[in-house]
Amino acid sequence: MAISEDSESLFAAAAASSVIQSGSSVRRRPSAISAVATVEDESSSEEPVPVRDSGSDVDDSVSSEQHVSPATANREKNQVHDISATKFAYRPSAPAHRRVKESPLSSDNIFRHHAGLFNLCIVVLVAVNSRLIIENLMKYGWLIRTGFWFSSKSLRDWPLFMCCLSLAIFPFAAFVVEKLVQQKCISEPVVVLHIFISTAAVVYPVLVILRTDSAFPSGVTLMLFACIVWLKLVSYAHTNYDMRELTKSIEKGEALPNTLNMDYSYDVSFKSLAYFMIAPTLCYQPRYPRSPSIRKGWVLRQLVKLIIFTGVMGFIIEQYINPIVQNSQHPLKGNLLYAIERVLKLSVPNLYVWLCMFYCFFHLWLNILAELLRFGDREFYKDWWNAKTFEEYWRMWNMPVHKWMIRHLYFPCLRNGIPKGVAILIAFLVSALFHELCIAVPCHIFKLWAFGGIMFQVPLILITNYLQNKFRNSMVGNMIFWFIFSILGQPMAVLLYYHDLMNRKSKLDQS
Template sequence: MPHSAAATETTTASSLDNNHNSDINFSIRRRPGAASANDDVLKKNGEIFKGAESDRMDATVKEGDDAVAFEYAYRPSSPAHRRVKESPLSSDAIFKQSHAGLFNLCIVILVAVNSRLIIENLMKYGWLIRGNFWFSSRSLRDWPLMLCCLSLLVFPLAAYVVEKLAQWKRMSEPVVVFFHIIITTTSVLYPVFVILRCDSAVLSGVTLMLLTCVVWLKLVSYAHTNHDLRSLAQSTDKSDASPSSLIMEYNYDVSFRSLAYFMVAPTLCYQPSYPRSECIRKGWVARQVLKLIIFTGVMGFIVEQYINPLVRNSQHPLKGDLLYAIERILKLSVPNLYVWLCMFYCLFHLWLNILAELLRFGDREFYKDWWNAQTTDGYWRMWNMPVHKWMVRHLYFPCLRNGIPKGFAIVLVFFVSAIFHELCIAVPCHIFKLWAFIGIMSQVPLVFITNYLQKKFQNSMVGNMIFWFIFSILGQPMCLLLYYHDVMNRKGRMD
């Protein structure tokens, strides 16, 4: 039997030689180590044999050389292990593949668990959402804030007039800078004065202050960019071969249309023109609006059903028992995290994309994968791209160009951010305890700590876990409790 088998193989090989099938002979002769040839055959015929039965496989292969090669490659003596491989969940391979299935499983589990908790909460405490959650009679008293919001349009018009006079060379550059300082400063102080003079709802005040900060950032960018464009235009007039003329992408032209588009566009950095999309997808916009309504409702439900009862039944975290304060913070951290994630999704993904689609604004990188941030400064670089680009363009790099050290420039960036966070929270609450300011400035040492840990351990998970714990589990619930009890104490003293 061995002799006949050998004779059969010899006969087969000789017949293949007679038919000049050199490619198949090559694959047969290389059989003991023919990993690459087998892989090529596998790739070539993979789609053909995907759903075939093992005992009928030869019948489905196309006739010719491929059939012979495939039949040989899948013999019982064919090696099943050809190279070194890691398990999919091992530390060396876990980030080299998709985990979409596990992500879907987590979503299913999250929905199931939280549905049970919601039903249990409703059975135990009932429906806690107040009838005046979306609208109340007190909202009618916020008309001064509404008028203040509408009057903010005056400041972009004033900035346009100043830039137009500068283009006509009716103003010197120091005078232009002086007027822009007056305009931008007034655009912030005026809403602050209105909110402090009026006993308005906190939500209305926060909305006005957020809009005020956006207007201020846009006005600064508008003035700074036009100043730079004027400098480039003047240097180009003096020497057409100057290096500045090589990097100038836009002609200096003060246009009211470009300013109007900039004031409503989802960006904080001014430029005379932007990349534009081809058309408006109306069906896509309708779906995003529906998602925005749904997630806004979910966010309101969590706030009213979970967060408000928790903070009302808690003590001041700095005046009570330490263990009690930690328990309240940890209990508040989960619903607060849900609200924060819903806020991010509604604002940075849904609303900004809706606005960009309606305005055909092309650059829609409003955030990056901040959830994978390995360090604290990595998170701040990816979390809010419009603000990050503004800080880099109009604050960080101007500091470096003027000889300011990099470390001090970073501290200055966080200082400006801390001021605006404090304004957006403290002014509507009529409380100046600097909790938001301290919270943002405390990020500065965290930047250096997480950078050090990242370099020391060379592990992307260390800094990421520190970020999630300090920022989401500890920091935000603590600030929420502090401001809530300070507001309640203020109202108690006023009453």
């Protein structure tokens, strides 16, 4: 006799059996009994003999088949068969444990049975943050200033705005160089000219910021634009150089593989450069995959979300982060326990701001820009929040920069015989330099905190890779990532730069 494999059918059959044995009629809906408690006789094709209970109306329904229709008789027979199956399933000798199963809270199953716990986390999160909001308002009052977004002091940053507009000169200069090379007005190598143009695109904004007393957000914005222009100019020059080499190989009659559907035609077009400079990518190519049309309603909805989440960021910074930072001490000079308490208290609002920043820039803004330009490849990030190692995180959280690093730095290093480990170290070194420029220059402070934080990722990559290899299918590396990156690293950097900036301002006031 073969019994259904699902253990839940045993409980359903047992419940049905108790109802039948209590004297209820078998003339009821052919429901779960026949669906979950079927018994097959593997040794004989004959119908099993039903076990009759005295006082039941089974005898009346089975012995008088000549007075009912065939369909009714067949249904009555199946119900009697179900009674027999139910009684067999409820026997003490029937196995109650038939398969290997994990507990719902086991590590392999927790993410498949997490809906209720997720709802609990949401409820607790709302309750805790509601208390923090009330406590903050009771302690500090309403701290949002009327001139938070724009004030008369913002007019002093007009040199930075003019510098940002003038950055368009450098892509145009790179286009002129490439056009002259295509027309063979100048000969190879032109790498010196491109190095001069790209370097000037970064040095010029640095000098403007250092010579003006501008606000920190304005300086950060200008440096981000300058770094993006530098990365795009490098990609433009490197890609055109490679396309010229491929064109020379074709002219020599060499066969080139077309496994990647590459377009080997070398053409310097100002239209393609202009599209590349405003497209949400750092890797140049003459043509990109395009979407069929612009969804105007979708763009409007994303713009509304962008405004809302930008306001949320400003509210958290003004109402929560500023009071915590202003009431703190230098984390490396004060009391250790007090510094730990400040870092932990700052970690939650700082994490909210960082997540909002990621959502606003990498999801909303880049997708809006891509939709307006009909830019097809919108893989601006992957599921970095599931990263089990720091190496996975850096590969997934910023895909435009990652693709640039792979295309124009990592693989060129490997092709020139540089070991893999050294190539990774070079990539982090370049990233650390640009992080330091984007933060230290607007602050007018060069303490190398950002540089050290990025370079510290290298040993963390080795540690988390080792832990992932040792404890496979575990989230140990993911927990380490969240703790060091969000709970410890970012709040510590905020406190360090704030107090160094305050010390600089106090020295300037005394002088």
